[in-house]
Structure formats: C-alpha cells, structure tokens
Amino acid sequence: MIKAILFDLGDTLISEESVGDEHMPNAKLEKVPHTDAVLKRLRGKYKLAVVTNTSTSKENDIKLALRKVGLEDYFDAVVTSVDIGHEKPDGEIFCEALARLRVKPTEAVMIGNRIKTDILGANRLGIISVLFKWNDRYPEEIGSPLEKPTYTIGSLERLPRILSDLERENENSRNRFKVSKQ
Numbered sequence: 001m002i003k004a005i006l007f008d009l010g011d012t013l014i015s016e017e018s019v020g021d022e023h024m025p026n027a028k029l030e031k032v033p034h035t036d037a038v039l040k041r042l043r044g045k046y047k048l049a050v051v052t053n054t055s056t057s058k059e060n061d062i063k064l065a066l067r068k069v070g071l072e073d074y075f076d077a078v079v080t081s082v083d084i085g086h087e088k089p090d091g092e093i094f095c096e097a098l099a100r101l102r103v104k105p106t107e108a109v110m111i112g113n114r115i116k117t118d119i120l121g122a123n124r125l126g127i128i129s130v131l132f133k134w135n136d137r138y139p140e141e142i143g144s145p146l147e148k149p150t151y152t153i154g155s156l157e158r159l160p161r162i163l164s165d166l167e168r169e170n171e172n173s174r175n176r177f178k179v180s181k182q
C-alpha cells in the first residue's frame with residue numbers, strides 16, 4: 001500500500017530556470033505546471049515530503065521558498081542534502097525522509113526529473129520511482145537497470161492516475177492472495 005510520496009524540488013515542483021543562481025528564497029520562483037492541482041489531490045490521502053539536493057539551502061530556506069509559491073502547507077517534511085550531509089542518490093537522504101514520514105521504502109513513491117539522483121536513489125532502496133521528464137534541461141540516459149524508472153511521465157497531471165493504478169494493483173494482489181488461501 002502506498003502511503004507517502006517523495007518529491008524532488010528543482011524542475012519537479014519549482015522551475016530551475018526561475019531560481020537561476022539566486023539563493024532559493026530570494027529567487028523569482030515559478031511553479032512547474034499543475035503542482036497545485038496535483039498536490040491538492042494527493043494531500044490528506046498520502047504523506048508528502050520534499051527531498052532535495054541543495055548547495056547552500058537548509059530546511060528553513062526551502063520552506064520559505066515553498067511558502068513564497070504557496071506550496072509549504074502541502075508537505076509533512078522537507079529534507080535537504082545540506083542538512084543531512086548526503087546527496088541523492090545516497091540512501092541516507094531518502095531514509096531520513098521515510099523515517100520522518102514513518103513509512104517503509106515499499107510504501108513510498110519518489111518523483112523527480114533526474115535519473116542519476118532521484119531515480120537511481122529510489123530504485124536502490126526499493127522505492128517506486130517516477131521520472132518526470134517535462135523539458136530537455138538534462139539529457140540523461142539510463143545507464144543500468146537500477147536507473148530505469150518504474151514509470152515515466154511528461155506532466156505532473158499523470159501522477160494521480162499512476163497512484164490509483166498502483167492502488168488497484170495492490171487491491172488485486174490482495175484479492176488473489178485471499179483466493180489462493182481458500
């Protein structure tokens with residue numbers, strides 16, 4: 001059963017172009033299309049966290065930035081690499097997010113725009129991974145089976161559908177288990 005969704009920040013929730021070289025809370029900040037609608041649908045149903053590699057920003061800086069674009073209240077946890085001392089794809093940063101949300105890796109879905117950080121890190125821990133490819137900023141290639149996302153989407157709008165498909169699959173396998181036990 002899926003209980004939590006982990007979101008990358010740059011080019012997953014907030015456009016990297018709108019941040020530029022500015023310190024996160026001082027930047028212009030533009031949301032990626034459909035963030036509000038999608039987060040509104042997921043909030044309450046799942047625990048939500050931001051898991052982000054930052055160069056200087058700490059949890060409070062990211063919370064300020066999220067507040068500036070009206071997204072702060074959707075999230076139960078904000079985990080930055082600067083605070084943790086490890087960057088994605090390192091397992092530590094994902095484990096910290098899972099621990100704060102009190103869920104197991106298999107109960108979580110990670111969504112992000114980078115194969116070498118978001119997808120690889122999630123896959124190594126057995127977290128379902130969603131590659132969100134909506135622009136061509138990072139031309140990355142899948143280099144190994146562990147870098148292969150469970151799902152790939154081009155719009156955030158597709159995420160709720162993936163989650164409901166996963167729920168249906170879980171439901172079906174529970175029912176199959178019940179039948180086979182009889």
Ligand SMILES: [Mg+2]
Nearest residue numbers: 008010011113
């Ligand atoms: Mg990113």
